[in-house]
Every structure is written in C-alpha cells, then in structure tokens.
Amino acid sequence: MTLTSQIKPYKWGFGPFCPEVYRMPFAYCYRCPFGLEYPACQIYCVDYLEEFFIGTVAADAVAALIAEPVQGEGGFIVPPQGYFKKIKATCEKYGILFIMDEIQSGMGRTGKLFACEHFDIIPDIILSGKSLAAGLPLAGVTGRAEIMEMPHVGGLGGTFGGNPIACRAGLAVLDLLTGEMLEKAVQLGEKIRARLLNLQEQYEIIGDVRGLGPMVGMELVRDRQSKEPAADETKELVKRCHEKGLIVLSCGVYHNVIRTLMPLVITDAQLERGFSILEESLSEL
C-alpha cells in the first residue's frame, strides 16, 4: 500500500506508511505530466529521472525501480516504445535493480506471455500473479539467479506460498498458454481495438483508446479538448452494462477508464454480445 499512488480509496485513513518510497510521473502520453508530445518530447519523462536523482533522492541510495509494463489500475496506460529501454539504461548506470510488475499484464494478457517482451527489455526481477493459476491464489517472483540467491535461508517464504493446488493450476495454465492461445489473444486484441475505435468515432465521450493486445483501455472524458475525466459517467456505464448482462471494470487514477480483461477464450459471438451491450449503454449516457 505504501507504493500505491491512488490515495482514495486504497490509502485513505490507513497510514502511516513506510518511508523512503519515491514516485516518478509515468509516461501517460494522453495526459503528459510535462505537457509534452511524443515523439517530439524524446521521452523527457525518463530524463527527468536524472534531475530526480539530483534534487530528490541520490541514485546510490535507490535499491530498485518498479514499474508495470502496461499500467493496470492506473488506467491501462501503455508507454511509448523506447521508454523502458531508456529506463533500463538509467538503472544500469546507477546499479539500480529494475523490477517489472507483470501481475496484471502477464500470462498472455497482451498477446505475449509477458508484456515487457513488447518493449524488448529484460528486467532483473519479474513479478507474476493473477492469471498465473487460473483463479487460485498464487504469485511468483522470478529473477536473475545471482540476485535471488542472496537473501539468507529463512529470509523468504510463508505457510501457504506456492500451495500445491495452486502450483498444479499454474502448470496447467502454462500448458494452455501456448502459441495457439497467444495467437488467438493477438486476434482478440485487434477485434477489441477495432470495435472501440469505431465506438470512439460515434461517441464524443470516448477520449482515448489504447492498449497492447487484448489489454485495452477506453478513457471517458466530458470534453475532448479539456479532457475533463468523466468519472460519474464511467460509473453509470459500468452499472448499466451489468444490468444488461455484461460485467466490465473501470480503472484509472481519475476512475474514468473502461478496461478489457475478458478471458482470452471468449467466442466471437460472446464478444459481440458484450460490445453491443457496451454500445447500448454508451448511447444512454
């Protein structure tokens, strides 16, 4: 929770938290924290890290840098190509370990086993979870052997960690997430994207459609120029969808992004049924 940036509801009233955790602005290009535009910006948000190490915290004191390759709860934000390569280079320069949180984006969600594969980077540590065991509670910490072997015997673990049932489920999941399912995931991503871009042409409220493979977000705004977040409308949309028979989730720091996390095995007919409910609900806003 210390690392969590969304104060309400996750942190509100639960403090104090652990000290010495620092946050950088993410490459949220739709709402660039520096008011710049890609690619003219030359990914300034990573250069900003250098200023951060001068004025906020010394790079020598930083153990690790954690990021999600595609932000999940943050609003399904996909950073531009080159972003993570630049970050990884900065980490290497200062001996900072680079941790990728693939808990939501991994296990085929973006059409590849791990989303960081899209960015051609190799993290020092990869965190997996969620779809890893098809719904059983299981998460994995994978890293370079020389790093993982450092903590002393007894320093890591717990009573239920890696429970046998969950691990068997994980093995079954890996057997299923082969080329065929990943190929289907890529096609699913294209269908979702095409459908949402089509809806964007018809509905003014859809300010942005973005994603990697079938991990797609649709950001709702009251005005395409001012980009005022349409949080109440998003809440209403989610409600209307489930009343009509579609379970869909929102996300985003402004609570105004609809995200797609359907099982990759969804049939075309089910997908179309889902989108027609989404469209009908959009038309009622």
Add this chain to the structure above:
Amino acid sequence: MEQRTNKELMTLRQEHVPPGPYNVTPIFIERAKGAIIEDVEGKEYIDFAGGIGAENVGHCAEQVVSILKEQMEQYIHTCFHVVMYEPYVELARRMNGITPGNSPKKTFFVNSGAEAVENGVKIARYARQRGLPSLPFRTPFMGAPIWP
C-alpha cells in the same frame, strides 16, 4: 445449501461482511465457464472482467479442473518449508524458462500479487544493500498490505 436470490444474499452480505471489501456488481455467482458467468438466479453475463484479469485461460478450463481434482485427492497442503512437493519446483523451472532473459534465473512463490511486490522489493534491498528507498513509478494499486 438452500438456493437464495441475489437480493437475499446481498442482505446476508451486508449483515455479516463489512463494507470495506467493495463489490462492483450486486450479483452472486452460481457457475462460470469460459467467458460466461451465471448468477444464482440463472441470469447469464458476458465477463469482460475475468475476476480482475485472473481468468485469461477462461473460467473452469477443463484441463485446469481435471488436474485440480486429481491433486485434491493426492494432497492439499504440507507447506513447502515443511515437506516439499514436485509441482512447486516444476512450476519454478517452467517460469525460469519462459520469462525474458537467457541468464540463469530462480523463482519462488507467494500467495498474492501484493506479496510478490513486497518480496521483489525485499530482495532488491538485500541484494543492493541499499536499505533505504525503492523507487516505484506512479501506480495506483500495488496491493493492500501496508508495505507494497
């Protein structure tokens, strides 16, 4: 158990469960398969949520269910630290093979993503002997325990 309606179950939920653990929909599930969820009143839903992205291979995939049944008959829990079991080490081997990078890797398992984040930070601090900060990017949710 007697069959109750969504409304009856909601009343029970409100009476016995605090509001903190939030609910996105007011429905209770009866069964699920693939991308379809059926509630206790027999109404079907298309699932675009997958239990927050935990059902990429689909609800109740046959291969998963049959393996779980088989495992349930064999043993359920010993604790890896007390008596080890093959599925743990085999899954670790597979994870080391499929994650990006060719250098030798090692994997261990925890119960939730929040714990994975916490352990990633713990290992990084230990490895770098930089006890102070870690530097995560602005990410709105990284688990409910105090640390991650």
